[in-house]
Every structure is written in structure tokens, then in C-alpha cells.
């Protein structure tokens with residue numbers, strides 16, 4: 416059976432570190448409050464690097480680790496909600512920057528923190544249908560641009576980051592077993608950005624603020640519930656149980672969300688990958704960045720079952736199971 420196998424991974428974070436102590440000087444907060452409520456100690460922020468530049472760095476690394484040249488890629492899908500431009504898409508800019516072939520499909524998927532799981536779902540379906548053979552899938556966000564750095568309820572949570580995978584068509588047993596994506600737009604106001612899109616002079620109304628707005632408590636509860644359901648769904652679909660999971664890579668939004676899911680699924684600590692301490696919530700970058708660190712750290716071996724689950728504004732959520 417034709418499957419989509421992950422042939423290489425890559426990631427990139429900007430150099431500049433903003434620690435909780437740095438934030439103590441910017442808003443009324445403490446390192447202790449942030450650490451206990453979120454598990455985050457520091458995050459990276461871009462000091463001028465664009466979304467495209469970060470995506471290109473992660474993408475190039477994934478291509479190198481897969482041993483595949485950019486000219487072989489026949490599909491580019493980028494999950495992001497912080498593109499550099501309204502259009503063209505980040506995927507088109509990446510295609511150009513990496514000198515990929517002209518004529519291949521390249522497009523973005525907007526699903527906030529679920530961006531990578533959505534993008535991977537698309538690539539998986541393109542590959543399993545025989546339409547594409549070698550895809551570059553990237554999750555990237557530069558939330559530092561849309562965060563109100565005077566708002567202590569949101570600025571402590573987010574950071575910038577990018578991750579990428581090269582997915583290839585394969586006839587073996589290894590690859591994406593299944594992926595499941597969901598959304599419920601009735602909850603859109605829980606977590607949103609009013610928009611870089613400005614009103615035209617022909618419309619009534621004030622200019623919209625472009626900062627991210629969030630209802631933290633409600634978001635928290637829905638994050639736990641939907642990610643738990645998404646993991647159960649992907650396990651059930653493949654006849655697996657939580658004990659079969661070799662490594663669980665959850666979206667890194669809050670350590671308390673991750674711990675709640677870990678407990679509900681009865682997963683041992685060592686099977687849950689966590690790097691939130693260093694990066695905070697990097698939105699669409701979060702899962703591929705964690706995946707790349709897990710691969711490079713030797714935590715994933717051939718035949719392992721890797722399960723990933725996400726949650727984000729939209730609301731959007733989803734899960735993927737991979738036999739490595």
C-alpha cells in the first residue's frame with residue numbers, strides 16, 4: 416500500500432532569547448507565576464527574520480537530512496497564520512528561495528497552532544492518492560509580531576519557531592498510519608487576531624487591532640478535551656492503545672495541558688516529549704520543532720509508533736500516528 420513516510424526533519428528558532436526574567440521587566444509578572452502556570456522559562460523571538468527565512472532554514476535542514484534535493488520536491492505545504500505577506504503564500508516564497516521546480520503546487524494552510532498537523536494531513540493525502548511523491552511540509556509562526564507585549568495574559572505564552580519534514584511516497588510498512596483534522600468555528604472568539612487586514616475607506620467601523628486576543632481558561636479546557644479525543648481517535652482508527660505509543664508529541668501550549676492529557680491517557684512521563692520550557696508556544700512551529708528535536712536526540716527508532724496531537728485557534732485540532 417502506498418504510504419507517506421517521513422524521510423527527514425529540520426527546525427529553526429531565532430537566536431534571541433526572552434526569559435521570564437526579561438518579561439518581569441516588561442509586564443507585571445514573575446518567573447514563578449509563568450513557570451508554575453505554563454512550564455515556560457524562555458522563548459525565542461525574531462529580531463527581523465521573516466517567516467519565510469525561518470521556514471527556509473527549517474526546510475533546507477529537513478531536505479539535507481532526507482538526502483533529497485529541492486529540485487525533487489513536487490509539493491510544498493506550509494502551515495502558518497503569520498505569513499510575511501497577504502499574498503503570495505509563504506509556500507511560494509519558500510519554493511522560490513530554495514530554487515524548487517516551477518509548476519509544482521505550493522500553498523499555505525491556516526489552522527493556527529494546528530497548522531502543521533493540517534499541512535501534514537494534506538501532504539499525506541496527496542501522496543497516498545499518487546498525486547505527489549516528495550513533499551516538503553513546514554510549520555512556522557512568528558507570533559512575536561502579533562502579540563501585545565504589554566498584555567501579561569498572552570505575551571508570556573508564545574515564541575517564534577519553525578519545523579519541517581520531507582515526506583516521500585513509500586511502499587513499505589513505515590509512514591503515516593492516519594491523520595484526523597477537525598474544526599469548530601463556533602468557538603472562533605476564544606483565540607483570534609482581529610487582523611492585519613484593515614478596513615477600507617468604504618466600510619464603517621474602527622480600524623481593527625492586530626494583536627492576538629484569547630480567553631485563556633476556556634481555551635485551556637477545550638485544549639485538553641479535544642487533544643485527548645484526537646489521540647483516542649487516531650489510536651482507535653489504527654487498532655492501537657495508549658501502551659502502543661512509543662513517543663507522544665503534543666502541541667506545546669502549556670505544561671499543565673500536556674500533563675492533563677498524559678494523565679487521562681495514562682502515559683508514562685518518558686513517552687511524552689516536552690520542550691516548552693525553552694520555546695513556549697510556537698504555534699504551527701511547535702510540533703515539527705519538537706519532532707525534529709526528538710529525532711536528533713535519538714528518541715525515535717525504526718518501527719516506533721509516534722503520535723502527534725494539536726489544538727489551536729479556529730478552533731482547530733487534530734492528530735497523526737506514524738510508524739517510523
Ligand SMILES: CC(C)(COP(=O)(O)OP(=O)(O)OC[C@H]1O[C@@H](n2cnc3c(N)ncnc32)[C@H](O)[C@@H]1OP(=O)(O)O)[C@@H](O)C(=O)NCCC(=O)NCCS
Nearest residue numbers: 444445448452528567568571631632634635668669726727
Ligand atoms: C493563560 C493561562 C496560562 C492562565 O492561567 P490560569 O491558571 O488560567 O490563570 P487565570 O487566567 O485564571 O489568572 C489567575 C490570576 O493570575 C493573573 N495573571 C494572568 N496573567 C498573569 C501573569 N502573566 N503574571 C502574573 N499574574 C497573571 C490573572 O489576572 C488572575 O488574577 P486574579 O486572580 O487576581 O484575577 C491558562 O489559562 C492557559 O494556558 N490557557 C490556555 C492558553 C493556550 O494554550 N492558548 C493557546 C492554545 S493553542
